[in-house]
Amino acid sequence: MLNSDDTLDTQAALRRANLRRALQLVFSEPGVQTRAGIARATGLTAATASSLVAELIDLDLIVDGEQAASTGGKRATTLTIDASRHLIVVVVIRPSEAALALVALDGTVVESRRISYAPSSRDAVLDEAVARIAAEYAGRLLVVGVQLPGTTDGRRVLESVQLDWTDVALADRLERAIGVPVLLVNDVDAEAIAEAAREDEAAGYRLFVHLGTGIGAAVTLDGELAPGPRDRAGEIGHVQVQFGDDARACRCGRRGCLEAVASMTAMLGDDVDDAMDEAAIAVLAASADERRLVVGARALAGSIRLIAAVLDAREVVIGGPARALGDRFLRLVQSEIDYPAMGTVGVSVRYSAADASISTGVAQVALSRALGVRWSPAQLRPASVAAP
Structure with a gap:
């Protein structure tokens, strides 16, 4: 049985959970949500919902907004996010x-x-x-x-x-x-989180690859990050993809890393910096050595193809300043990926919709x-x- 302290702890935990539910409802529909709407969505009584709202207002998290549209009775007051404090x-x-x-x-x-x-x-x-x-x-x-x-x-x-x-x-x-x-x-x-958050609903696995002066990856599942248990998921930049005499030196001290061949600096030169704007990088891309772009695209596509096959990813998104490479680079990557392994299906590749x-x-x-x-x-x- 629960003792009195356990009961108090349980009640406090339930109160915190309900506060978060109410707050999320306001964050999801600021300027639209009402106290009555919170009560309906949570199944709580009108009095409990009003109590939760009062506490959130006291915490400077939400404020009363405009009057909602009339539904025949007294117009309800909407709730919105308090942007004046925290x-x-x-x-x-x-x-x-x-x-x-x-x-x-x-x-x-x-x-x-x-x-x-x-x-x-x-x-x-x-x-x-x-x-x-x-x-x-x-x-x-x-x-x-x-x-x-x-x-x-x-x-x-x-x-x-x-x-x-x-x-x-x-x-x-x-x-x-x-x-x-x-x-x-x-x-x-x-x-990857920013990309997934742009969608109202995100389903399945998405492979997000950052292509800049370094290379990294992240996986989201149904819009949520899918991290590894040892905080190392997505560290693909220093996986060896070139061997023998073709393996280029990498700044990590090894040779043949994906970053050494497919990073923006590897393909466009050492003048590239992640802080550069897209227009400046596009100028460098316009005069880039086509052979370096092709080799980089093939190495990147080979890595993507393997990971996408393991995940059964629904799409691959390339983020970072790589968007400045333009459609020709994206076509190179897609053409290499469009040769799926037996038993797998093709996967589309696009640039991130978010500004790098x-x-x-x-x-x-x-x-x-x-x-x-x-x-x-x-x-x-x-x-x-x-x-x-």
Whole structure:
């Protein structure tokens, strides 16, 4: 039997769950949802629904909105997201710079800024930047989401070739500087989440491949990230795909890695940087060596074909700055994939619909971690967090 403490714990847990359900209903239909709608959707009494709404208002998470359309009786008051109080901090770390933004609960960007650094000054500059935000927005910060290239368990950077970090306790360090919870998100995972979140409904497996100065992958199932148990899922950039004399040297110190042949730098040259805009990369792509593009497309397609066959993926999406390579590169990849193995079916390949410079994915992960809710697709589109 439950003792009195167990009963209290159960009641508290049920209350928290109902608060999240009510909050999600408002996040799904801001400016439309009502107290009566929450009661109907949850099966709770009108009094309980009103009590949940009152608590969410007290927590500065939602506010009363406009009057709903009349249905014959007294017009109900709609509920919407309170964007005036809490802020989510997003930090996108790249090798030589970072983009920082403050995002309100309704997904709008309140402020964005950019910082630059050298590898030797990166830690100090990042710490100073988040400490400055903590001072400027004291009492308003809810959570920090940090997007970075490399593997992470959400607290530590396990390994990042691009940042030259191994086993770095980054979340702990930034929490000391900013004073609110910090979570780390792999950049490709964040892109895949942002891509999936653009859809009202997403079904089946999707393989998302980031193609930039590095290469990584992520898998979503029915719109949700499908991570591995050891936080290493999608680390395909340094899998060997070339052998013998043809194997190119990779910056990781080995030879024949997928990144060494199919990354943007491998195909377009060392002038490419993930922070470059699409137009600048397109100029480099227009004069690129066709042979390098063909070799890169074949290596990438071979890797995709194997992974897609294992997953029975319904589609493959290429993200990152690769969109600047244009249709000719996409056709090269698709033509190589269009030779399916016996017993498999073909899979379509397209570029990501999301802008490579934005990071709505990490903002969504941070929101879910802090409040247990998700933005609707319509909200995520304007929630883009871009470097100025």
